[in-house]
Amino acid sequence: MGTQLHMHSHATLPFSPLNKTLISSPPLSFFSQRLQHNRAFGLAKNVNRDFKRRRDVGIVVASSSSNVALWESWKPEKGAKSPSLSDVVWPCVLASKGLFITIAPLGAVCAVLFATPSSPGARKYNMFMAQIGCAAIGVLAFSVFGPGWLARSAGLAAAIAFMILTGAVHPPAASLPILFIDVAKMQQLNFWYALFPGAAGCILLCLIQEVVMYLKNNFKF
Structure with missing residues (x-):
């Protein structure tokens, strides 16, 4: 085992x-x-x-x-596209006819209306709302702060805020408060400055813009 x-x-x-x-x-x-x-x-x-x-x-x-x-x-x-000669001549010739009120902002308005007529800044609502509102803001800033840098800065800031809040962005109008604060002749207008020369000049420029657009569309060379 x-x-x-x-x-x-x-x-x-x-x-x-x-x-x-x-x-x-x-x-x-x-x-x-x-x-x-x-x-x-x-x-x-x-x-x-x-x-x-x-x-x-x-x-x-x-x-x-x-x-x-x-x-x-x-x-x-x-x-x-390259502009035609008529697209250049008509705006330049007729824009000068509307500058009988020679203030700097209206020169910028001419550039907006005649060079970029389809831009937001060329809309009539934007133009007149901003021109009247920003001019009135310039008068208020001068009345509160007097002449000087504080009135300029406050007026410009308030003008930009006004355009944004109202949806009426028109760049040339931003210079209206500074123009009123720095030019003694404008200060004599007081609140009439809200209508003249800015808004009144824009009315004339809008009429001339219609003539320019008609000539550009119908008389090309």
Whole structure:
């Protein structure tokens, strides 16, 4: 019996290392899960690397596009057609006829009405609302603060705020408060300054603008 047990134990010895290996080693599913994990992790790293690369490229593209947009504002507008000779002559000739009241803001009004007639600043509502309101603000600023830098700065700031609040943005009107504060002859008009010379001059310029537009559309050369 002892011999049989000894032989039985020796018979199982050649298999015991294999059995031990099979028992102590992880199952096959562990390796497959590990392989899938490594593949997924590698894919995640590749995706993350690709995302970072695209993000960096996007930052570069966005930065370059912002720089391009910044410099584009310093260049002439693309696609603008060259004006004909009549488009230049009619506004220049007739604009001078409307400047019998020679104040600086009306020169800017001429540029807006005749050079960019379709711009927001050339709208009649914007023009007259801003001209009357900003002129009145100049009178009030002078009455409260007197002549000096405080009246100029307060009048200009209030004029810009008025145009924004009323939706009547007309750039030439922003200079009306400063004109009233600095010119003694204008101060003699008091609140009549709200209507003359700014608003009265704009009425004349609007009439001349209609003539200019008619000539530009019907008498081209």
